[in-house]
Amino acid sequence: MVWDTNWEQMTIAWVNQQLIEADSVHGLHHIRRVFVNVLQIAAIEKANMDIVVPAAWLHDCILIAKDSPLRADASHLAAQLATEFLESINYPSHCIAAIAHCIHAHSFSAGIPCETLEACVVQDADRLEALGAIGLARCLMTGGAIRQRLYDPNDPFPHNRSPDDRKQVVDHFFVKLLTLADTMKTPTGHKLAKQRTDFLIGFLHQLSKEIGAEPNSLHLALKRIHRAPVNDPATFDMP
Known part of the structure; x- marks a missing residue:
């Protein structure tokens, strides 16, 4: 080397x-x-x-x-x-x-x-940054920096409208973040991305509970992008 x-x-x-x-x-x-x-x-x-x-x-x-x-x-x-x-x-x-x-x-x-394999590895490594705990933190920080609201109070999880991540932070999950695992080029990258995507979905489940979102709205929004809910909504575990 x-x-x-x-x-x-x-x-x-x-x-x-x-x-x-x-x-x-x-x-x-x-x-x-x-x-x-x-x-x-x-x-x-x-x-x-x-x-x-x-x-x-x-x-x-x-x-x-x-x-x-x-x-x-x-x-x-x-x-x-x-x-x-x-x-x-x-x-x-x-x-x-x-x-x-x-x-x-x-x-x-x-x-x-x-x-090349090497290009696939670097691309996967960079895209993992948009997922998991780090991806969540970066998404929220970026949205706050450009003064976006967290979610649309009338439809927090876009199932009755097209997602607009120029206005709402949560919409960026549906425009990009939750689809990234499918773009991974290596088996290892895909496995890691799937784990981190489940973390993000767990966060959305917790958010849905805390804001009193319409029952089943998150499920419908995830279904629109062909992303099944994680089996355990407690994936995002806050103290």
Whole structure:
């Protein structure tokens, strides 16, 4: 394995400088968690660590606002910037194109097909960040930051209307989060995503109880996106 602590220290220091103005949802803590996910998936799927590890650290190395006209090109621009950085530190040249592809293909919105196992691993690792406890926290933080309401009081779980995640945080579960497990490319990623999706559904069950939602409304909303309720609604266990 080529990647070692020296490469890692140089990369983390550089990424930290690139993201010095990042918010808490998209900064270095996010990248560290994706790195942990990559290690877990890659070890089981037997991916090339010399490619997936630097790709994990560098996949979000550029800051582009969500409302920027360049947002759709963020992963492409990140891949270009990462390539320049890796060349500047003399990282083995035979790995760089594959790393750049992982970074380019990881984005949900870009829709770039994964052409290698390593790209599949990095994409799965990044998408896991939108699920489970971390995914829930990030979703709520982002919604609060842009002043969205938590749910539509007239139809908290969208079963009589189309979900609109520009207005309600909970609607984002039905627009994107609860469908992510079906987009996972590796068996390990899919298994982990299913577990974390069940956690989110458990949270929705608890929310339904606490707000006194219409009986069966959550079930109907989940059915619309072909997502069955978890067997144990107590998956989301709050003290």
